[in-house]
Amino acid sequence: MGGSPLRCEGIFKRYDGNVVLNDVSLSLLPGAIFGLVGRNGAGKTTLIQILLGLLQADSGSAVVMDEPALAMTDASKRRLGYVPQQPETLGWMHVGDMLNFVGDFYPMWDQPYVEDCLKRWSIAPSRPLSKLSPGERQRIALIRALAIRPQLLVLDEPAAALDPVARRDLLRELALRAGESGTTVLFSTHIVSDLERVASHVACLHHHKMVLIAPMDDLKETHALLQVNSDMAEQLPGKLPGELSRRRRSDGGLSIIVVRDSGAVWPAPAGEAGVQFESPGLEDLIIELTS
């Protein structure tokens, strides 16, 4: 499979008259770990649901492993792992029974991996799922998703409810296993440090639009924060070439995020007096883009 395992083009979705996604496009490279970041209510979960064919977009198309998301075949489903935000399914069963039950649907099910993880995380197979803590339940969901040896793994804010240590453990496991098997991963989060820890690419949703898609390694070279003082701000033209966001500060100045193509020059005001050129960290960049 040479193409993108998960992509969408021109997605538009409206709920009760409110636009939730506006012309959103995304394409995941095979083997990439893609972090989808955005504030609460930005549309991350809706986008994931549309990408997986769980929701129908008003317009646009979503494709999973070269098949329309709304008509995914069983062959594709067997190569797809999914971890929801709050995995509560089959909560009435025991851990071992649930994993056996789900494993029967996947020919590539990795039972030794399941047993190893349960042992490593000290989760007894005989425990009822409903009695597990949220962190343990999230770990079980991750084991379940990774044990199918997925080619594509989608996680919807997998670590949102976890404490920092549990979150780090979970993400480490995700990065390790996905890296070993070359799995393409898409995970949504609003915690920037999670992105820095595992993601190879980052996408940012803001105000229902995709405002940033970039490889993590290139961010510093391709994105800049221009701090424009108040005098210079008055003289600036409307929109700069490559401008992604513009925020007026309390002192009357402007904070502008600009992007350039690799090797290209920065937009004109970057070197002028009254304009401070900064190379923003990921957190600053996301805050500027979404504030």
Add this chain to the structure above:
Amino acid sequence: MISAAPRELLATFGADHAAMLCIFYVYGLGSALLIGSLEVPAAVNLATGMWVAGSLATMTVAAVAIGRFTLSARVLRLPGCGRVLFRSYALLLTLIVIIPIALFRIFIPEGRELIWATLAAPLGLLCPKLMKFVRSLPRLEGGIPSNGLPTETIRMYIGRAFAPVSFASAAFKLRILSLVFWSVPLLLTVANGRPRAAQWYLAITAILVWLWFMNALAQFIQCRDASFAELALLPGLGHPRSQRWALYCAALAPPLLACSLLAAISLILMSWKPDAADQILLHGLILLFLLLAGAGVVTAQLFRKDRTRLTRSGLLLQLSMPIYIWPSLLPLSQHSPSWFKYTILGLLFAGMGGVAIVAWIQLRKLARLPHPFLDGT
């Protein structure tokens, strides 16, 4: 602005259990009062009996919810949890015992003696502890193969009440044993020529069976995004349309079959009465209407392309079941209601069902309010 006590109660129970409690409470008490105030002797007995059963069910769910809250409070070391629990218990008992007895005394002046049985409702708090002795999880014994029936897979996802069990499992033996114990009083009452008592027995069984299935379905629907998504992405369930059809079959068939069986036994008992032909016809018409309405909802859902948007209609259909079941199992005697009052009863049930659904939706909105413990932080 909502005062602290109901918010504390809501936080103590959690949205899912609180939604169920609200449905039991509004539907049980409201229907009982409305039916009881019609001043039909048979209906007054039904109304009070129904409320007593409803109050027990409410208390049982409350006990489960409170147990869950206490466990979380212990893990999180929540401050002031004892006082919150005390206030929640006090509010609960006021709602379940004191207010209903007062309302029954005001609105149903005659034949409401059975309402004092509500005083036994707090015993429902012991139910979860008692259930631990008889509960047995269905063991899968190798699991369901991926080439198995989609409906069977979906039933596993809906919950314990719907899960298929193998003949060799402990759960199956327990069910058979329960059936045997259940059928003894029924056979005894019929053999002693007391069809009315048998119909009471069937009516109470139908309510409990419906609550059992509804509880599992409500749990499944409460976490609907995650549950449906995981189910929809499971291989082997086919095209979204066939998957949706299988989900309806799985969700509707077991409770409908169980309750229809009970209704059929009740109808057979009813047919012993010489003047029951009209009421049997009415039952038939109501059942036909519900089946057609249900078929319409299901058919409309089958034309959708996405995989997860079907819950509300399914839920409404499920909630409409007791509208048929409860009046159909109405014990008939020489005091049985007239055609007119009988139809009014059905409409009242339907109306109260609507109120319960609105209450459910409102409660879900309330559940999104900040936790009372976090106020002022």
